Amino acid sequence: MNNVKNSSIAVVGAGIAGVTTAFHLARRGARVTLVDDGGFGQATAASAGIIAPWVSSSEGGFYEAYAAGGNYYPEFLSQLEALGIPELGYRRSGALMVSADAAEVDAVEERIAGRVRDAGPVAGTLQRVDGARARELFPALAPGLSGLFVSGGGRVDGRVLRDAALSGAIAFGARHVVDSVIGLDRSGAGWRIRTTTADLDVDAVVVAAGARVTDLLGRLDLRVGVSPQRGQIVHLELRGVNTSPWPTLHPFADHYMTPFDGGRIAVGATRETGSGFDARVTAAGQLSVLRNAVEIAPGLADATVLETRVGIRPMADGQLPLVGRVPGTDGLWLVAGYGAGGLTMGPLLGDAVARDVLGEAAPELAAFTVAVERRSRGGEA
Amino acid sequence: MNNVKNSSIAVVGAGIAGVTTAFHLARRGARVTLVDDGGFGQATAASAGIIAPWVSSSEGGFYEAYAAGGNYYPEFLSQLEALGIPELGYRRSGALMVSADAAEVDAVEERIAGRVRDAGPVAGTLQRVDGARARELFPALAPGLSGLFVSGGGRVDGRVLRDAALSGAIAFGARHVVDSVIGLDRSGAGWRIRTTTADLDVDAVVVAAGARVTDLLGRLDLRVGVSPQRGQIVHLELRGVNTSPWPTLHPFADHYMTPFDGGRIAVGATRETGSGFDARVTAAGQLSVLRNAVEIAPGLADATVLETRVGIRPMADGQLPLVGRVPGTDGLWLVAGYGAGGLTMGPLLGDAVARDVLGEAAPELAAFTVAVERRSRGGEA
Amino acid sequence: MNNVKNSSIAVVGAGIAGVTTAFHLARRGARVTLVDDGGFGQATAASAGIIAPWVSSSEGGFYEAYAAGGNYYPEFLSQLEALGIPELGYRRSGALMVSADAAEVDAVEERIAGRVRDAGPVAGTLQRVDGARARELFPALAPGLSGLFVSGGGRVDGRVLRDAALSGAIAFGARHVVDSVIGLDRSGAGWRIRTTTADLDVDAVVVAAGARVTDLLGRLDLRVGVSPQRGQIVHLELRGVNTSPWPTLHPFADHYMTPFDGGRIAVGATRETGSGFDARVTAAGQLSVLRNAVEIAPGLADATVLETRVGIRPMADGQLPLVGRVPGTDGLWLVAGYGAGGLTMGPLLGDAVARDVLGEAAPELAAFTVAVERRSRGGEA
Amino acid sequence: MNNVKNSSIAVVGAGIAGVTTAFHLARRGARVTLVDDGGFGQATAASAGIIAPWVSSSEGGFYEAYAAGGNYYPEFLSQLEALGIPELGYRRSGALMVSADAAEVDAVEERIAGRVRDAGPVAGTLQRVDGARARELFPALAPGLSGLFVSGGGRVDGRVLRDAALSGAIAFGARHVVDSVIGLDRSGAGWRIRTTTADLDVDAVVVAAGARVTDLLGRLDLRVGVSPQRGQIVHLELRGVNTSPWPTLHPFADHYMTPFDGGRIAVGATRETGSGFDARVTAAGQLSVLRNAVEIAPGLADATVLETRVGIRPMADGQLPLVGRVPGTDGLWLVAGYGAGGLTMGPLLGDAVARDVLGEAAPELAAFTVAVERRSRGGEA
The missing domain is CATH 3.50.50.60 (FAD/NAD(P)-binding domain)
Incomplete structure (x- = not known):
């Protein structure tokens, strides 16, 4: 124009x-x-955003766009802060990938290492972590899982x-x-x-x-x-636990955990193709999310269930x-x-x-x- | 076909x-x-339905359709019951119209009397009630209000x-x-x-x-x-009060009260033209509904506020x-x-x-x- | 006095x-x-009451008191109705016990038969039901479960x-x-x-x-x-399903399902000794209740999760x-x-x-x- | 010890x-x-805390303790931050006292001025503000109210x-x-x-x-x-409004408004002596809080009602x-x-x-x- x-x-x-x-x-x-x-x-509104494209399983053009988005984050956040908007729901506490299978960790490390290096300071460093270190970072984790920690990973509350x-x-x-x-x-x-x-x-x-x-x-x-895909995400709370420094958790699978401040941890999410706009919390969805969460992080078993958020994602064909x-x-x-x-x-x-x-x-x-x-x-x- | x-x-x-x-x-x-x-x-889903067309202010063709709908209710309910669906949210406990102005009651009585008579058994009887009787019927009512009671009025939970x-x-x-x-x-x-x-x-x-x-x-x-019109309806509770026999209450105005079973009373509703589909509970809406309710029925002042339901009504031009x-x-x-x-x-x-x-x-x-x-x-x- | x-x-x-x-x-x-x-x-307030003492696993003095309570129910309900309180949250739609193990059903039948006979009309009749009949009665049930149906069982909403x-x-x-x-x-x-x-x-x-x-x-x-014991009960909804005639469901275990009117089904409950008065919904509790429910009744997988109610039961030593x-x-x-x-x-x-x-x-x-x-x-x- | x-x-x-x-x-x-x-x-848990003792109506020993508490806040907050707890729910955006009566403002200014001066940097500065400036600071305010702004006032989310x-x-x-x-x-x-x-x-x-x-x-x-006193506090939301820089608002009365981040504004509160521990939201309480809020700040009329929090305060005799x-x-x-x-x-x-x-x-x-x-x-x- x-x-x-x-x-x-x-x-x-x-x-x-x-x-x-x-x-x-x-x-x-x-x-x-x-x-x-x-x-x-x-x-x-339902999303528990992970701003760590380097640890994703995406490839090719999607990865390029994803990584570029991650690179841009600091600039975007500072544009909002400059307007006097102090609360952005964002925190940079790292991303932790875990597996029970050391060979899988090796393979992923090989894929990730170049990405983190190429991304530069925004991605921080990549560290191999053993089970003990993994549980220091994310204390609710099951024993016996080792993995990779990318220090520049961030998380954001979509709302x-x-x-x-x-x-x-x-x-x-x-x-x-x-x-x-x-x-x-x-x-x-x-x-x-x-x-x-x-x-x-x-x-x-x-x-x-x-x-x-x-x-x-x-x-x-x-x-x-473009089609709708339902995601159900459960928000848990560990009272009295300072979850702010906890990283996002990625068990090399679709599901994930995103710690927020104040003991709140979002776990999810279902990926329900064919859901239409039917934004319900279902028994099967809730069950699947909680089963995955408690299996990987038994320390969440006694967490309080606060709410379940449902989002209808737009999936491109x-x-x-x-x-x-x-x-x-x-x-x-x-x-x-x-x-x-x-x-x-x-x-x-x-x-x-x-x-x-x-x-x-x-x-x-x-x-x-x-x-x-x-x-x-x-x-x- | x-x-x-x-x-x-x-x-x-x-x-x-x-x-x-x-x-x-x-x-x-x-x-x-x-x-x-x-x-x-x-x-x-938000409605606190009053099935008492005879007491409405509607006229002409709308009234004819409205009254015909009322006449049909018993048959409709029995169709559902015959299918083994026992809970229909309906109760026939009468409709009570009240005013502080006896002349207004006279005028309305004249208008209503023929309607109730014409409707026959479904509408029940029309009775003039003084303030004391009105408060027997609807104990939360303010003193000094007299009116008309139509015994066949019903109410139904829309959901x-x-x-x-x-x-x-x-x-x-x-x-x-x-x-x-x-x-x-x-x-x-x-x-x-x-x-x-x-x-x-x-x-x-x-x-x-x-x-x-x-x-x-x-x-x-x-x-x-057809245009959207927002209605905000507040649900109150009087614990330990058997509100089942209470009639619906009509203070000759847009707002009304619909008692349900178990102490629950719906009071409302706003009629917000130009709302679009913006189904929010607003400060002004909540205020207006509660102000009307407590003024007409001071016995609701200490009622518990349970929830506010919002419906977007389809208004014909x-x-x-x-x-x-x-x-x-x-x-x-x-x-x-x-x-x-x-x-x-x-x-x-x-x-x-x-x-x-x-x-x-x-x-x-x-x-x-x-x-x-x-x-x-x-x-x- | x-x-x-x-x-x-x-x-x-x-x-x-x-x-x-x-x-x-x-x-x-x-x-x-x-x-x-x-x-x-x-x-x-949290309870999804099953009024069917005859199917319980209780014995001795507890059973005597339990059965006497069941016998008294009709009289109690009519005392309330006589006061003009029409909504009591009660419905008599039978109790269905199921198992994958026919021998277990035999054993239970032997125990139950005398109880039902002794209780008389309040308990109704005892019928052996095969898998097909069980699924007619409770359509969400898994195939392959047979059991016993006691027609006089009732359910009541505690609130x-x-x-x-x-x-x-x-x-x-x-x-x-x-x-x-x-x-x-x-x-x-x-x-x-x-x-x-x-x-x-x-x-x-x-x-x-x-x-x-x-x-x-x-x-x-x-x-x-007397000690507190936490129970977590999940309320599900099958929209458009008339669950009023569904019986309560008892898989010979602690957990159970109680259908209410309008598609609502309560499933539960945890029995958490040592909980104190800590009335939280927990990840492990929710998971355990949903896992049991969906296993026994796969027809609930797509049900909507409405809410979880938590009650602290008083357990006698x-x-x-x-x-x-x-x-x-x-x-x-x-x-x-x-x-x-x-x-x-x-x-x-x-x-x-x-x-x-x-x-x-x-x-x-x-x-x-x-x-x-x-x-x-x-x-x- | x-x-x-x-x-x-x-x-x-x-x-x-x-x-x-x-x-x-x-x-x-x-x-x-x-x-x-x-x-x-x-x-x-219900409180919308105002950390601005200098603008309170308290006197004598209570004021001394109150002011000392305010002075200590920065140190307390930094003790928590030093532990790696980044989110404290606190923001220092000033306290704004308003009145339609200039003489009242004069009288209060006289009382407040020394307090602010004595408190030093923690209280910031005291400024007389006219109606236009008051509405710059708190845009939802009614016209015609002037007052006093204390720049060091803070607010905190109790939870x-x-x-x-x-x-x-x-x-x-x-x-x-x-x-x-x-x-x-x-x-x-x-x-x-x-x-x-x-x-x-x-x-x-x-x-x-x-x-x-x-x-x-x-x-x-x-x-x-010590006796219980109920306080009902309504949380409103102005979507798309950056309320972070808005001051707390004090209309020289019991009620107040506390803006939080993200468009959320808490308005309250009732002071209900004799409430016991009856932590209900009541029609009269909700009505009174909303009436005060919309009268002083008509810009809140279209705000969304998010929730009402109820706290039972411990009042000393x-x-x-x-x-x-x-x-x-x-x-x-x-x-x-x-x-x-x-x-x-x-x-x-x-x-x-x-x-x-x-x-x-x-x-x-x-x-x-x-x-x-x-x-x-x-x-x-």
């Missing part, structure tokens, strides 16, 4: 993808309206960071509307967004509505490969999320499909999308494609 | 409008799928009745799918409903999705005059709800816009719509129009 | 033991004050029955004080109970405070053998609860140590204690002893 | 009084057991600070037992504390159990003048709390009666009591008396 100051942009969705995009747009001077349906099941980014966007002048989008149409050179209470005419739209993007783009007869301009449609951007990686990748890619919308260079987006399929209507309605 | 047994019908929405329609379709032998997005803010009707539909063979509709299109002579996990091909669709009908019909480029076949579109029915009257009208009109869908006579629908506006697309997307 | 109408009696504790005693005292004309500390962890009995006591004139007892002393021929806000002088005291009786009697330098007059101390009665059997035994024994306090015959109490140990003070304070 | 390292001390109660005493004992090398009944209604102090005590070797005290007796030269699960023999006991001290000391036939050695009884200390001032005074006086127990100088305690009345037993039990 030629005149950034006068361009008006709507961002639909207030999970991590939406709030970071709105934040970066607003701090660059754009007039932004963030439309948030206030709905249930937001993945960000807190989301609200901080939202506050930051508002501090830069963004408008926040809590309402549901019930129409999305071309209007002259721009777009008209209809909500239940008003129409909003803008120059550009960023659809960042998690797994609901399929629904929103469906209104434009566009299909995108392909390896990579769909981030960038929607091809063939003017003024429409998509940020979707982060899966479980949104808290790590969101802040950087939100900045890249903001730049792209405003006509600035956004080389980070080159790696992503936004595959959409145009479908014809099923006849006259 | 020619062959009821083979016709397949989707009902979208599992509030009172949807579950009763599905129930009546299923008990008449249709193959029914009830699609329920499991979402938040369902008006039925319980909804779940009972859902169980009834399932007992008759209906299928219940918890998923979000992300596409609604013509498919041959019928319809294809796409959810996040599957496609569903049916002969007919009944859209009964509360205030979300604007969103669903918008996909078909149809506009309907006109006086009447939109119930019936969508004109100009084959195989599409709408049940929407009940406002605060869904628990009273839903069971009867759900039956009428079921008959209409199945090609049987449904004279109750003659009073209703389903006004839809066809809009042209805002250009190429 | 010579003059029932003028005797004043305090009942301390408002779990099932206290409210039923207060109810029976009040309906016999005594002036009763029920003092309730409103505390946490009440076993009654609802407790509140109904409390309402009944109040209807008969009892006073309900929510306050903590901070002193219990002889005063003339009677007792003085001090709470934080008032002193209460009465002729007799019934201490019915669950596991807290050790604390209260300790003030009188009396020791009783001996086989029998401590019910009756405290020997050697005038005007003091104890009702304690019901363990998991309070909902079954409480109503009958509450009546017996009420009679005993009022000087009437209470032959049911002959089987019980109230063993207290007088201890000397540990020196000058 | 002669040998600090070998002395064993029990602290009963884990509110702010107990955890700070245990913390200071443990960091001085004593063997400490903190016995915590895990009960409901703890005042600390977070309590858990941090508990973690600190444990880090220094304290033992934490969650169980109820059911006996407190002399045992040789020391004390025997009986809980439901164990006996604990110690050299000294500090009773710091809030309003429950009357109950505990009653076992020793000691009466103390006299002006001052009861802190120090119980006269006439060896080895027994009392910390009770802080009322609404415990978060401010607790950390310093906990340190003073710890020193006193360990035989070190504790001049801060000179101002306090621990008045106990010995009562004779009411006859043979």
Whole structure:
């Protein structure tokens, strides 16, 4: 857009993808309206974010984007702090990978070592730890597990960071509307967004509505490969234990543990494909999460069960999320499909999308494609 | 439809409008799928239903429909009981209208008397009550209020009745799918409903999705005059008080009180137009509901605050709800816009719509129009 | 006491033991004050009561008392109904015992058959059921389990029955004080109970405070053998399933399932000795309850987890609860140590204690002893 | 005690009084057991602490103790931070006193000015603020209110600070037992504390159990003048508003507002004398808190109601709390009666009591008396 100051942009969705995009747009001077349906099941609200891409099992392009997101974190956090927002839900206490199988640790060490070295100071150091040291770091751990400790790993509470980014966007002048989008149409050179209470005419739209993007783009007869995947995460508490210095725990498996301050430890998560938006806590889900947790960390057996959070993650059909301009449609951007990686990748890619919308260079987006399929209507309605 | 047994019908929405329609379709032998997005803010789930149309301030066609709904209640309840569903959340303990102004009571008595008489046994009797008698009936009441007691008034817990009707539909063979509709299109002579996990091909669709009908019909480029209106309802408890025989209380105003069993009393409700789907409990809403409650019924001052339920009611633009076949579109029915009257009208009109869908006579629908506006697309997307 | 109408009696504790005693005292004309500390962890409030003593593993005197309690239930329920209290949380839908081991079923059948026959109509009939029939009765059950069905088994929601009995006591004139007892002393021929806000002088005291009786009697330098035992019970929901006709389920083990109306099923419970009054939901407790539930009834895997209730049961050191007059101390009665059997035994024994306090015959109490140990003070304070 | 390292001390109660005493004992090398009944209604857990004694209406000795507590805060916080406990729930964002009456502001300014000056840097500066400036500081404020801003005012979340102090005590070797005290007796030269699960023999006991001290000391036939007072506090949320820099708000009245991070604002509180331990949220309490809040700060009208916390404060009969050695009884200390001032005074006086127990100088305690009345037993039990 030629005149950034006068361009008006709507961002639909207030999970991590939406709030970071709105934040970066607003701090660059754009007039932004963030439309948030206030709905249930937001993945960000349920997430116990691990900011340690180097220990993930991801490969290739996803890893590149993931690692770039991790590198960007210190800068993003300082942007928020500079606005006088002191509580960001973030702490850097390391990431601990454990296994009962030394050969597995060897193999992973080989894979991880270069990553940590390449990432530089943000990743800190990689240390091989024996069982005793592992239990010093994470005292609830079962004996007999050794592994790897990456000192630069961080963790973040998705709700807190989301609200901080939202506050930051508002501090830069963004408008926040809590309402549901019930129409999305071309209007002259721009777009008209209809909500239940008003129409909003803008120059550009960023659809960042998690797994609901399929629904929103469906209104434009566009299909995108993003599906909902339910995650159930249980929050436990060890009263009187200072869990702040505990690292995140990764037993080389899907599940993980994220210690927060004040004795709180999030354990999870289920990865329930085909769940739709059915954001329930289920007997089987709760059982599976608790069984894994108590097996790896018997010290959690007597922890208090505080709550279970449920998030509906947007899973991309392909390896990579769909981030960038929607091809063939003017003024429409998509940020979707982060899966479980949104808290790590969101802040950087939100900045890249903001730049792209405003006509600035956004080389980070080159790696992503936004595959959409145009479908014809099923006849006259 | 020619062959009821083979016709397949989707009902979208599992509030009172949807579950009763599905129930009546299923008990008449249709193959029914009830699609329920499991979402938040369902008006039925929050409602403290008063089944006493005769004391309402409604007039004209709305009153006729409202009263017909009340007349039908005993039959509907016995249909569910006959299926072995014993708990329906319903109790018939009368409706008490009170005012500090005797002239107001006179005026209302004149209006009500004929209604109660015309309704017959279902409405019971109308009695003028003085302040002392009013406080015998509803002991928490302020002194100095006299009024009218209609003995046939009932109350129902929306959640319980909804779940009972859902169980009834399932007992008759209906299928219940918890998923979000992300596409609604013509498919041959019928319809294809796409959810996040599957496609569903049916002969007919009944859209009964509360205030979300604007969103669903918008996909078909149809506009309907239904808007969301937030209602906040506070549940109080008087421990050790047998509130089962207490009547519902109507201070000739928007707010009301609905006693349930076991000391629980629902007081409400706000009527917040322009709320969108923002299903929050707000300071102003909570304040207004509690202020009204404690003023009329000081005996509630020391009651325990148990919870606040929030429902997003579907308000029709006109006086009447939109119930019936969508004109100009084959195989599409709408049940929407009940406002605060869904628990009273839903069971009867759900039956009428079921008959209409199945090609049987449904004279109750003659009073209703389903006004839809066809809009042209805002250009190429 | 010579003059029932003028005797004043305090009942301390408002779990099932206290409210039923207060109810029976009040309906016999005594002036009763029920003092309730409103505390946490009440076993009654957490209980998912099974009223089917015939299927229990109890023996001897405990079984006699248990069975007598079951026989009395219909009468107790009708006393409450007669007061216009219609909702008692009770339903009689049978008890189903299951096992994978036919020999175990044989053995149990032998033990149970006589009990059911002796109990008469209240217990209904005993039927041997094969796996198919068992799954008809309790559709969520695993295949391959056969067992025994006792048609007269009932279930009751402890909270609802407790509140109904409390309402009944109040209807008969009892006073309900929510306050903590901070002193219990002889005063003339009677007792003085001090709470934080008032002193209460009465002729007799019934201490019915669950596991807290050790604390209260300790003030009188009396020791009783009652200890707290934590029970964690998870409430699940199968939406759209009419669970009202489902029987309670007993897999010949400590744990059990109690279906309520509206799709709700309570599964439990842990039996955690040494828990003190630490009424937390723990990871290990939740895990153990869910593991047992899903193993026996895989149809619950996708059920929604609604909540976990925690109760602190009062376990007697001996086989029998401590019910009756405290020997050697005038005007003091104890009702304690019901363990998991309070909902079954409480109503009958509450009546017996009420009679005993009022000087009437209470032959049911002959089987019980109230063993207290007088201890000397540990020196000058 | 002669040998600090070998002395064993029990602290009963884990509110702010107990955890700070245990913390200071443990960091001085004593063997400490903190016995915590895990009960409901703890005042600390509900408190939205304002650490700004200079703006309080207190006078005389209470003010001296209150101000000394405020002075000590920075040191206390750094003791915890030095242990690696980074999250203390504390922020120093100033205290804002407002009134519609300029004369009232004048009068208060006169009283406050010297206090702020005397307190030095910890209190920061005192500024007169007009209505516009007041609303800059606290944007939700009504227009037309001017007042005084004390820049050094702080606020603290009672739960977070309590858990941090508990973690600190444990880090220094304290033992934490969650169980109820059911006996407190002399045992040789020391004390025997009986809980439901164990006996604990110690050299000294500090009773710091809030309003429950009357109950505990009653076992020793000691009466103390401390009573429960209920406080209901409502937590609101302004989404997207960075409330971290907002000051606490004091409308020269009992009620107040305490902003936390992330848009959360606590408003309160009721001061309900005669409440006993009845920790309920009541209609009248909720109404009164919300009415005051919305009147002074209309910007909160649309805030979300998150929760209501209820605390039972220990109110001393006299002006001052009861802190120090119980006269006439060896080895027994009392910390009770802080009322609404415990978060401010607790950390310093906990340190003073710890020193006193360990035989070190504790001049801060000179101002306090621990008045106990010995009562004779009411006859043979």
